[in-house]
Amino acid sequence: MSKKNKLRIIPLGGLGEVGKNMMAYEFAGEIIVVDAGIMFPENDMLGVDYIIPDFEYLIKRADQVRGLILTHGHEDHIGAIQHFIEHINVPIYATPLTCGLIEAKLLRNKSQNKVQFKTVQAGESSDIGPFKVEYFHVSHSIPDAVSLGITTPAGLVIHMSDFKFDHTPVDGWPTDFAKLAEFATRGVDLLLSDSTNAERAGWTPSESIIGPAFDQVFAEAKGRVIVATFASLISRIQQVADAAQKNGRKMAIAGLSMVDNVKVARKLKYLDIPDDLIVPIEQALTMQDHKVVIMCTGSQGEPSSIVGRLSAGTNRQFALKPSDTVVLSSHPIPGNEESISKTINRLLRRGANVIDDQVAPIHVSGHAAQEEQKLLINLVRPKNFMPIHGELRMLKRHAQLAREVGIAEGNTLVVENGQVVELIGNKIQLGELIPGGYVFVHGESIGDIDRGIMKERGQLARNGIFLVDISVDKDSGKILNEPEVLTRGFVSPEEAQTLLPEVRKRVLQAVNGGGVTNEKDIINTIKSYLHQETRRRPMVLITLSKS
Ligand SMILES: [Zn+2]
Numbered sequence: 001m002s003k004k005n006k007l008r009i010i011p012l013g014g015l016g017e018v019g020k021n022m023m024a025y026e027f028a029g030e031i032i033v034v035d036a037g038i039m040f041p042e043n044d045m046l047g048v049d050y051i052i053p054d055f056e057y058l059i060k061r062a063d064q065v066r067g068l069i070l071t072h073g074h075e076d077h078i079g080a081i082q083h084f085i086e087h088i089n090v091p092i093y094a095t096p097l098t099c100g101l102i103e104a105k106l107l108r109n110k111s112q113n114k115v116q117f118k119t120v121q122a123g124e125s126s127d128i129g130p131f132k133v134e135y136f137h138v139s140h141s142i143p144d145a146v147s148l149g150i151t152t153p154a155g156l157v158i159h160m161s162d163f164k165f166d167h168t169p170v171d172g173w174p175t176d177f178a179k180l181a182e183f184a185t186r187g188v189d190l191l192l193s194d195s196t197n198a199e200r201a202g203w204t205p206s207e208s209i210i211g212p213a214f215d216q217v218f219a220e221a222k223g224r225v226i227v228a229t230f231a232s233l234i235s236r237i238q239q240v241a242d243a244a245q246k247n248g249r250k251m252a253i254a255g256l257s258m259v260d261n262v263k264v265a266r267k268l269k270y271l272d273i274p275d276d277l278i279v280p281i282e283q284a285l286t287m288q289d290h291k292v293v294i295m296c297t298g299s300q301g302e303p304s305s306i307v308g309r310l311s312a313g314t315n316r317q318f319a320l321k322p323s324d325t326v327v328l329s330s331h332p333i334p335g336n337e338e339s340i341s342k343t344i345n346r347l348l349r350r351g352a353n354v355i356d357d358q359v360a361p362i363h364v365s366g367h368a369a370q371e372e373q374k375l376l377i378n379l380v381r382p383k384n385f386m387p388i389h390g391e392l393r394m395l396k397r398h399a400q401l402a403r404e405v406g407i408a409e410g411n412t413l414v415v416e417n418g419q420v421v422e423l424i425g426n427k428i429q430l431g432e433l434i435p436g437g438y439v440f441v442h443g444e445s446i447g448d449i450d451r452g453i454m455k456e457r458g459q460l461a462r463n464g465i466f467l468v469d470i471s472v473d474k475d476s477g478k479i480l481n482e483p484e485v486l487t488r489g490f491v492s493p494e495e496a497q498t499l500l501p502e503v504r505k506r507v508l509q510a511v512n513g514g515g516v517t518n519e520k521d522i523i524n525t526i527k528s529y530l531h532q533e534t535r536r537r538p539m540v541l542i543t544l545s546k547s
């Protein structure tokens with residue numbers, strides 16, 4: 001089989017994790033990229049704002065990249081775009097709402113790079129280098145989401161981004177089953193599909209079940225209703241607006257990103273909210289409580305979000321009232337359970353009524369569950385299958401589901417980020433390994449923080465720091481003055497009173513006694529003494545000056 005017929009599938013993000021989705025397709029030296037998302041840090045990634053994919057592979061081949069296709073406007077698919085376009089300036093293919101959300105985002109972040117948008121509609125196609133890309137509609141928790149049929153001389157690949165089979169979605173636009181069936185009649189060589197809910201049995205409920213639940217909450221709430229969700233969960237914003245309208249409440253939106261997104265979605269007619277339903281937040285705060293709904297971010301318990309600040313009593317614009325009902329309309333992203341739980345407890349402590357998806361059906365997933373995933377495979381009947389979007393255990397489970405509906409084990413590959421897969425002669429095989437790790441973003445620093453720094457931060461956070469300043473005579477090597485000792489986050493002031501003089505004494509003895517001369521040995525002397533006394537291991541640093 002000649003190299004000319006080989007399609008390379010290059011997972012750069014989203015395989016082996018939930019978030020920062022990015023996939024590259026390479027054929028005859030030309031590349032298209034699907035999605036450029038971010039992921040939020042795990043609990044042990046201290047001081048990290050967010051994580052973007054490592055796309056070194058693409059940066060090195062920037063002149064071979066022909067386009068970036070963004071399937072929908074969620075952060076785990078578009079969040080890294082600003083970093084992408086800094087390195088790779090190619091046309092961006094996306095539907096009108098996705099383009100609008102990206103534009104608003106780049107403006108908010110004051111990105112200097114010019115973007116060339118190629119706005120596409122579901123049902124259309126683009127020829128990008130050797131790739132023919134067909135966009136088709138999928139229902140999800142944001143309108144205007146598409147998945148892709150990608151045709152090259154190596155065959156037809158279906159890239160299912162986030163989707164569900166909702167027959168009664170909020171925007172009335174279900175997944176394009178006819179298109180999927182048409183692909184099947186053409187013969188699908190490889191199906192890649194969203195694994196987020198591969199561990200959930202049954203069907204994901206329709207978005208339409210949320211409406212009545214919201215209605216009930218809005219009708220029963222005595223005071224204000226504060227609904228928290230993701231800024232990009234546009235369908236949910238529509239449902240809140242509908243419930244507000246029905247229950248005689250006005251809706252205010254708090255938070256920059258949500259205000260922006262609502263503006264864009266209304267302008268492009270993806271949100272149907274009458275002008276007189278929306279009031280500025282300043283006005284809402286002067287209205288009677290039972291006439292108001294405030295929409296904001298923070299359903300994941302993020303401390304910097306509005307709900308996070310309300311729970312901590314640090315929100316500047318308005319404070320929580322005991323009569324407020326707070327609705328957390330999302331499901332915990334794996335790893336966020338703890339911070340959500342803490343936030344709920346704080347809200348309750350302030351007297352608010354809190355409703356999450358355990359209490360009432362005010363959230364449904366935007367992702368297909370097992371029966372939908374199996375239906376997709378049966379509908380498409382692909383020759384090969386590759387699970388994407390999910391932690392390893394979700395990917396494995398999804399591959400198992402594929403086998404249950406008749407995809408042979410040899411035609412399924414489970415890989416994580418950085419493992420190239422090749423489609424050649426209707427078969428898939430493993431290619432080489434490339435970098436596919438994390439790039440941490442912290443303020444203006446992008447990629448400078450590595451695992452080593454993260455480890456140090458963990459050690460500092462757990463055990464604190466112990467600092468010793470020593471000056472020695474450069475000729476005799478003896479300590480001139482009493483060593484200075486500083487400690488933070490390690491021991492209480494009382495403990496320090498006994499510990500610190502003893503450390504000074506031991507350092508003096510060690511150095512002046514002649515046994516210990518270099519920094520490493522002095523550090524070890526201090527470390528072993530501190531561990532012997534406290535059973536803890538703080539970070540020990542010394543500054544050694546000779547004069
Ligand atoms: Zn999504």
Ligand SMILES: [Zn+2]
Nearest residue numbers: 074076077162
């Ligand atoms: Zn996603």
